[in-house]
Amino acid sequence: MSLPPNAAAVVFDLDGTLIDSADDLGAAANRLLASEGRRPLTPQEVRRFIGDGSRVFVDRTWAATGTPADGSDGAQGLDSLVARFIAEYQSDVAGHTRAYPDAVETVARLKSAGLAVAVCTNKPQRPAELVLEALGFAPHIDAVAGGDRFAHRKPDPRHLLDTLALLGVGSDRAVMVGDNEHDMAVAHGAGTGAVLVSYGYARLPLAEIEADARIDSLAALPALLGL
Structure with a gap:
């Protein structure tokens, strides 16, 4: 599908698209790892593990630093570790997290131009809401669909379709903006x-990820949409 000529809604991914959250995600993971006597993640590992939600992030973290979370040597269950990680992260979601250049301004411009704006992220709902509030995005966003809001999450296209349902906009008049293969897959699957x-x-x-358009800065998005 190509970009709709009369877009009524823009849906953004969060981590890696609107915000650079790797430092805070890594800090929360490393506090949890330290409490269990494990080595810290490197910044490169943190960035590789982001994008599939907290459960997958913690699972990758545990597998990378020793016995996997479902191991037989007394490792805690994954559910417990995920809950502890979310609590650690939620206690300081924006200590070192920053909005990417022009991100807040672009979201505000789209909203002021009359478009509906949403966030569709695999990050859990509450931390997503907290970081959007902390960084100044919240007043310009109509809906947030975290990874635990529905029974499915990216790359399942139903995550994006249910996000659009919150806005009351059909997929033929919507655009998904993201930084990775899951975001583009969910857009293609949903028909945006x-x-x-x-x-x-x-x-x-990036050359292997299919997209209708590519931009180096969110500042280029309004012109791309004909605004």
Whole structure:
């Protein structure tokens, strides 16, 4: 699908698209690891592990630093570790997290131009809401769909379709903006336009990710949408 000529809604991914949250995610993970006598993650590992939600992030963290969370040597169950990680992260979601350049301003411009704006993220709902509030995005966003709001999450297209339902906008008049392969896959699966940013946490080479358009800065998005 190409970008709709009359877009009524823009849906953003969060981590790696609107915000650079790797430092705070890594800090929360490393506090948890330290409490269990494990080595810290490197910044490179943190960035590779981001994008699939807290459960997968913690599972990758545990597997990378010793016995996996479902191991037989007394390792705590994954559910317990995920709950502890979320509590650690939620206690300081924006200590070192920053909005990417022009991100807040672009979201505000889209909203002021009459478009509906939402966030569709695999980050849990409450931390997502907290960081959007802390960094000044919240007044310009109509809906937030975290990874635990629905029974499915990216790359399942139903995550994006249910987000659009919150806005009351059909997929043929919507654009998904993200930084990785999951964001573009969910856009294609849901039938929305797909815009890939050139920064963020993609695990595949950007040239291998199919998108309708590519931008180096969110500042380029309004013109791309004809605003």
